[in-house]
Amino acid sequence: MIVMRNSLIILAILIFNTFLAFSQSTKSNKYVIITCKIDKNKDNHPYEEYSWIIPLDSIQGKNSFKIYPLYLDEFSENNISECLKKDDINIFTMYDNDNFIVDNKGGMELMKIIDKNKQKFFNVVKKWNKGYKENVKLFLTPVIGEFCNSTIAVKDSKRIGYKGVIYIPISNFEYYKDFNKSEFYSEIIFSDFSNTNFINK
Numbered sequence: 001m002i003v004m005r006n007s008l009i010i011l012a013i014l015i016f017n018t019f020l021a022f023s024q025s026t027k028s029n030k031y032v033i034i035t036c037k038i039d040k041n042k043d044n045h046p047y048e049e050y051s052w053i054i055p056l057d058s059i060q061g062k063n064s065f066k067i068y069p070l071y072l073d074e075f076s077e078n079n080i081s082e083c084l085k086k087d088d089i090n091i092f093t094m095y096d097n098d099n100f101i102v103d104n105k106g107g108m109e110l111m112k113i114i115d116k117n118k119q120k121f122f123n124v125v126k127k128w129n130k131g132y133k134e135n136v137k138l139f140l141t142p143v144i145g146e147f148c149n150s151t152i153a154v155k156d157s158k159r160i161g162y163k164g165v166i167y168i169p170i171s172n173f174e175y176y177k178d179f180n181k182s183e184f185y186s187e188i189i190f191s192d193f194s195n196t197n198f199i200n201k
Contacts, residue, residue: 034138110169151164
């Protein structure tokens with residue numbers, strides 16, 4: 001009886017590990033990059049631009065998906081190391097031995113795809129007191145590729161008022177040309193982003 005019980009336990013562990021490996025291998029590598037441009041009428045500064053990312057496998061319907069801050073070129077070698085080890089990422093903190101990645105091929109590759117293929121899908125003008133206005137434009141770019149993600153460090157999270165996971169580009173990016181034919185396309189473009197805070201720097 002003891003031998004049979006142990007055999008059943010081992011079999012259950014093997015089945016679980018097989019299922020876990022299969023789940024990880026079939027996880028989607030398709031995403032939608034959201035580029036937010038904010039133009040303010042009360043200053044002479046150029047528009048502000050922020051990037052966010054939506055994993056396609058998180059989309060459950062209109063206004064129902066997960067969206068995370070994406071940092072295309074504002075990160076260091078230590079940030080990559082923190083992310084790959086699943087440590088908290090100090091995305092705004094510079095250490096003495098740290099080096100910012102100037103020639104980040106993954107980020108540069110992704111930015112070229114975004115610049116060439118982004119589609120405007122949302123525009124709202126927010127009006128405040130004394131004639132102050134913000135013109136918020138959103139663009140989407142569907143991509144396939146490899147990203148790293150981990151939790152933003154507590155100190156840095158306070159700076160942008162965001163707690164949770166952030167993303168960094170790694171490699172192998174390409175434009176996802178069939179996205180507009182999928183059900184995900186309408187679920188994104190008909191979602192309401194009016195009250196979303198896109199400031200992540």
